[in-house]
Amino acid sequence: MKKLINSPEDVVTEALQGMELAHPDLLKVHYHPHFITRAVPVKNKVAVISGGGSGHEPMHGGFVGRGMLDAACPGAVFTSPTPDQMEAATKAVAGEKGALLIVKNYTGDVMNFDLAAELVRAENIPIESVLINDDVAVEDSTWTAGRRGVGATVLAEKICGAAAEAGQSLAEVSALCQRVNGQARSMGMALTSCTVPHIGKPTFDLPADEMEIGVGIHGEPGRRRAKILPADGIVELLVDPILSDLPFKSGDEVLLFVNGLGGTPLIELYIVYRRAAQLLQKAGLKITRNLVGSYITSLEMAGTAITLLKLDSELTRLWDAPVLTPALRKGV
């Protein structure tokens, strides 16, 4: 296992310590239970909170800051955070306007966020949860009933963060989050597996000439194994199911998000972006916003995922709003 880590059991805590040392102006890291808040919490607005297993950095901790998340709860690698983490994080940042929990659809996350929401509700903090389930690859999979939540999470966190910052109510931010999820579709693929530190061997075996189409962000099986294709062919295998699922249609304005899974360098992501943009243009879609980079990773997995969000004027305006986090910043 070739990784820049110390012992597997210290990976999450030490990475959090690194984040705290690197971004004291933006973040505060709390330990036992572990959660990340803004350096200076803002309580006169809806708190937007997310979390999930670690190993997907910068998601979610890298999105804590002005215009995006108020708090993030990192679990162990590829493992849901516990209800007490989420409860503590929510209490630390939620004010009278309450909190929105953005939950990726994995069975453990859903269960623990539900428990946390109950604990918080019992203390009279208004709280809503929205499930993200944008992955069109498979209906059920290893750790998920229904579709998995992937790249739309990043977009929902940005857009809902902007709405909360602008003073929208919990009901409004929650409805907005559902709208983002409803208008977003994603699919990913892997060229290589990743290795979970405490397991020490690759999550799956993939022959040198094969790829996994529709892979999950923990290495869950996708639709099928296939012989590796040139990038343009791979991109078609991701874009076609996305387009037909919503369905997106000619004239739609969209945000195109090309994501790297952790081990794929930027030069390749731009080659992916090129073909994806060409295919969307051919389908009559107008790409009015985009995001290219490794924002939701699967440790060091090589591969890419494409997310498409149908925009409207409100979503576009909220996407453009200022944001100041370790991983995403503009207008500030």
Added chain:
Amino acid sequence: MKKLINSPEDVVTEALQGMELAHPDLLKVHYHPHFITRAVPVKNKVAVISGGGSGHEPMHGGFVGRGMLDAACPGAVFTSPTPDQMEAATKAVAGEKGALLIVKNYTGDVMNFDLAAELVRAENIPIESVLINDDVAVEDSTWTAGRRGVGATVLAEKICGAAAEAGQSLAEVSALCQRVNGQARSMGMALTSCTVPHIGKPTFDLPADEMEIGVGIHGEPGRRRAKILPADGIVELLVDPILSDLPFKSGDEVLLFVNGLGGTPLIELYIVYRRAAQLLQKAGLKITRNLVGSYITSLEMAGTAITLLKLDSELTRLWDAPVLTPALRKGV
């Protein structure tokens, strides 16, 4: 070779096309010869230009934009751009105040940038070149006489870009670039090799339990092979030679840049940052600015590089100035 590419000979052009499609608000890509300029060139200032082999993205094209570069020349993968590229780029962006070429110290780059400077000077455009040679790992190496130019390049491009934007003269921006280079030191290490697309096999073989300490950004040999250590031990092997080289001394204010080489995910970079910050604090240094991410890559190589820049009030102010590029943005 597992890569998201089409044919090896199209990698650079297609990645440029992807960049152009993704960032039309920021960049314009010119072809034959290939170079990247700002979408709207600004000619009433010193033009800051860089370039080098491709495979190090986002460097340099991702740093073109307001407050940083005016133009970038991408060569083939790990191959110097040609003098005609640099000449065309310089003519496209340089006005009366002239142009600064920021050149990483690799023999091919130095030779071709020198030729380009001569061609441009013959047309009465004032031009200066500054060589970046911050890598303390080795004195001479595969493609370099003297020390290699690595992470300080990113810092010099940001700082000189800000100075040019603020109206400094060519002599001033050039002196500033030399100062940044003189006050910066770097060293890197690799856990794995990378594979150059048109070669199709790893640049070097590294056993499963070994690492290359002092590796170059094209996979050039470093100081030595060693058994892999825990991250904290690896970071010490990088930080100690950096500290003793300048030398940095207690009380110095520094910028700490932890760079990923392309295949290393962010969670590991924060573990590296943690230890580096601890070591610098122990040495009495004050880390007042930092940068964590994959900004100068070696295709999909797994590994990290650390750059330390001694700051003063002018460098700090220029580092903090607004920048708006695909890969680095703040204050805008």
